[in-house]
Amino acid sequence: MKIQLKALTLSVLTLCVASLAQAQTLNVGGKNFTEQLILASMTSQYLEDKGYDVDERSGMGTSVLRQAQESGQIDLYWEYTGTSLISYNKVEEKLSPQATYERVKQLDAEKGLTWLDPSDANNTYALAMREHHAESLGISSISDLAQVINEGNALTLASNATFYSRDDGLRPMQETYDFEFGRRNVSRMDQGLTLTALDNEEVDVAMTTATNGRIPALDLTVLEDDKEFFPDYALTPVVRTETLEANPELAEQMNRLSALLNDATMAALNARVDVERESVDDVAESFLEENDLL
Known part of the structure; x- marks a missing residue:
């Protein structure tokens, strides 16, 4: 017992x-x-x-x-x-x-x-452009973007503060693709506003993420990361x-x-x-x- x-x-x-x-x-x-x-x-x-x-x-x-x-x-x-x-x-x-x-x-x-x-x-990082604008400039990849900018075209970018400063963000991406937007051509803002700024034609390019639901809704083109810079997320x-x-x-x-x-x-x-x-x-x-x- x-x-x-x-x-x-x-x-x-x-x-x-x-x-x-x-x-x-x-x-x-x-x-x-x-x-x-x-x-x-x-x-x-x-x-x-x-x-x-x-x-x-x-x-x-x-x-x-x-x-x-x-x-x-x-x-x-x-x-x-x-x-x-x-x-x-x-x-x-x-x-x-x-x-x-x-x-x-x-x-x-x-x-x-x-x-x-x-x-x-x-949900890796990505760069997006308005579809018609990207087509008019012949841009479908980040390499294409780099070439257009290196030819003397000043394109503007919307970025959040994190992407602007992080080790897998803007600076090392530009180094990998050998181009630079230029400090004056980068507008930092909340991540939720980058695609809005792009859609409103306030900028030419916007940082975003691959699973952003607004990409198809706004008729945007995600540029191919042809050098596979961005790591898996x-x-x-x-x-x-x-x-x-x-x-x-x-x-x-x-x-x-x-x-x-x-x-x-x-x-x-x-x-x-x-x-x-x-x-x-x-x-x-x-x-x-x-x-x-x-």
Whole structure:
């Protein structure tokens, strides 16, 4: 009888510890642009439905968000492999998409972060032009753009502050393609405004990202990165290892969500917010419902 009581007590204690672990609040983060806002809302709603207590903290700057995760203020958010490789880990070596993922997984594990399964969404940087303008200048690639500028044509660029300064951004891209817009020809603005400025003919070229839903809506041409300058930016859930150890089922749950995302899906979700003006939370909720995750 005593042995049975001991076993029962141990089972109850184990269940209590597991319940307490899952009862701890999960702080879900997100960056300050549409795609990330959707993902933060989607993750929060999904995990809340799974029984987690979730505190969503979206709309953060890239570096601030990463620092918050490393310091334990954020448990989980979606990061891009190329961002971690270049911006956080300062790796300059050109790597394949799979090698990029494996490298950041290894390097960030040393910092207490676990990369779960990558999605098929690769939100790499891109340069866009108005379709008719690009055609009139004979531009379909970044090399074509470089040639036109080097021939003496002063074209203007809309860039966000991050792309303007980062190690996989404007300056090294220009060095790779051997051209320069010129400081006076670059306008820095919020990322959400770059395509608006392009569409309004305030600039000739705009930095954007591959899954931006406004690209097809505005009849824009994305220039081919023919020298493959931009690294792979596979969208991947990253969780603090300590948090994952307390909630081991989180890996399978987030991997299930990650498996549903690709370029076309993210572009369509982004377009619903940026073009059709649906709310972030509604778009996230309907996606989860359509995929039987709510």
